[in-house]
Structures are given as structure tokens and as C-alpha cells.
Amino acid sequence: LMLGEAAAEGRGKPLSDLQAGPYDGRDAARPPGAIGFSVRRMGGVIGEHSVSFGSDSEIVTLTHTSLDxxxxxxxxxxxxxxxxxxxxxxxxxxxxxxxxxx
Incomplete structure (x- = not known):
């Protein structure tokens, strides 16, 4: 949530105004400008946090993975x-x- 709050702050708005609810399926679109969250669990990975910035033509992702x-x-x-x-x-x-x- 802190990463989402930072992204919203960068846009000059509270996260509550930009946070998208759950969406159904790969082709379900979020509203333009919405900040979405997803959760994934993987064996052997203690903790992973990613921030992705996407447009119609590219996605840039920053990831931190803890293995120990x-x-x-x-x-x-x-x-x-x-x-x-x-x-x-x-x-x-x-x-x-x-x-x-x-």
C-alpha cells in the first residue's frame, strides 16, 4: 500500500481516489489513471514487491525479491x-x- 500511496501522491491525489477494485480476467480494463494491486504467492520466495507502470505500448517494472x-x-x-x-x-x-x- 505504501507504494500505491507514493504513486498517488506523485499525482497529487489520495490513494482512495485512484485505487482500483478487483478486476475480472486478463482482458478486463481498469479505468484510465487507476492504481491497481495484485497478490501472488510463490514457493521459495519470502517476499516480493513490484511496481509496474504501463501504457498502451510498454510496461516498466521495478521488483525487489527477498529469498532469505x-x-x-x-x-x-x-x-x-x-x-x-x-x-x-x-x-x-x-x-x-x-x-x-x-
């Missing part, structure tokens, strides 16, 4: 180390990654 859960454990340890040096409060991943500007 140790990647997530490493991130959790880094987040915990960061939290040790913060005052009590409510934080987001943007804070942990230094993207919030705080």
Missing part, C-alpha cells in the same frame, strides 16, 4: 538499535530510516 528471512532479521536488529537512542514516543519506518526530516 535473515534480511528481515537484520533490519529488525538495526531498527531496535536505533530505538535504544530515542526518547519514548510513536515512530514510523520513515523515522527509523531518516526519511521523516525529524
Amino acid at each position: 528471512r535473515s534480511l528481515f532479521a537484520e533490519g529488525a536488529l538495526k531498527a531496535a538499535a536505533w530505538a535504544l537512542n530515542q526518547p519514548p514516543g510513536l515512530y514510523s519506518m520513515d523515522d527509523v530510516l531518516g526519511l521523516s526530516g525529524n
